[in-house]
Amino acid sequence: MAIEISILLADDHPVFRRGLGLLLASDPQIQIVAEAPDGTQALEKILALQPDIAILDVNMPGQTGFDVARALQSSDLATRIIFLTMHRDEGIFNTALDLGAQGYLLKESAIEEIQACVKAVAQGEKFISPQLSTFLLQRASRAAAFVQQQPTIHDLTPSERRVLSMIAQQQTSREIADTLCISIRTVERHRENICNKLSLHGSNALLKFALEHKEQLV
Amino acid sequence: MAIEISILLADDHPVFRRGLGLLLASDPQIQIVAEAPDGTQALEKILALQPDIAILDVNMPGQTGFDVARALQSSDLATRIIFLTMHRDEGIFNTALDLGAQGYLLKESAIEEIQACVKAVAQGEKFISPQLSTFLLQRASRAAAFVQQQPTIHDLTPSERRVLSMIAQQQTSREIADTLCISIRTVERHRENICNKLSLHGSNALLKFALEHKEQLV
């Protein structure tokens, strides 16, 4: 078949981006119509070129892949999204799916896997890295249970998220209170609520969590 | 000139490895003689093929790029080493230089930069990502001052390193003491000594440091 799949490729690592571009373009069905080194340029080019598929790195300087996806959600473009990430992380994975991603790949994926993903997504199917099947099953069982058993970062209120991200920047409650011009007790209250929502216990639970989930706290 | 530079390429991410391979091979002077997905295979192929240059990812499953470099140090091979890493991290950088690396590149480097690095190293020069010039200057000034002003992980004793890596695994002093069958006071003494050596201050200073330098604590 001579059906062309037009693709925009966004990743801030030149070698990875160019390399993947070359590898994908070696397939006659696939055409790379643009590349972008960051989310802002990716979004511009997606809106201008309206590719079939946008392959977006999650972690890019400036606008992240998630930011681009959010911006696209409010448009009526038919461009489908494949996320590409370093992190075998359930939180990021769930965020991606909540943003309506059709594909989710780890950067360590084999080339054949990425090609298969592109073709599956081009035909309207979904494709998720097999390495993440655990997360997918957990997500499915959660959905089946009709209750969210393991609340994530996304269940936090804006204030709580703000505090959490400041914790990830290694600020103490005292410093956070001073910065936000609120009482340290309020900060500690937020901490408590976050701990409860995320089922975190023990000493420095929040600091540990925050440092391990920095990426999601941009 | 028709001088061929033979290269072994080791990285656990297939797309990055293949992509970089294709990009480098597009230069007529450069020939990729082998690729490897992990340190063990990299070492085998280096010993068998004796390439001019080995481009090694630092973070690979099993044997890391550093492990390979250590193994090569004790051999008398002329293969020069270029390290490739995600992390803009001074500790990793210094370790690499201590291991006799001729090149040190960030994965976010431009393709031209990597090509320049390969050619420089092939001619016996050194090449370090310009993004790391800060570290290089710090290292130089440290050496000039003839004293190590900022001791690093490498200045810790074996016991201290063991404790630090357990801290990075989110164990409390109590748990570490139980695991090692020593008094919690000894663990706390190690913590103190580590804090002093690394000039760490404030609450949870060690936990923060340990979580931010996990990669070096394997």
Add this chain to the structure above:
DNA sequence: CAAAAAATGGGTACTCCTACCCATACGAAA
């Protein structure tokens, strides 16, 4: 409008960690 959620603030007890004080034992280096 009423109810729920979110944000604000305070009290108290407890644990963990840091930061200082003290010491003894052992092996290696000067």
Add this chain to the structure above:
DNA sequence: TTTCGTATGGGTAGGAGTACCCATTTTTTG
């Protein structure tokens, strides 16, 4: 042999954070 580094242990004070208790105000939502 003496000294230094390392590992081992104890005491004590204080800061930071968790985990409960209490409350009021504002905003959002049904």
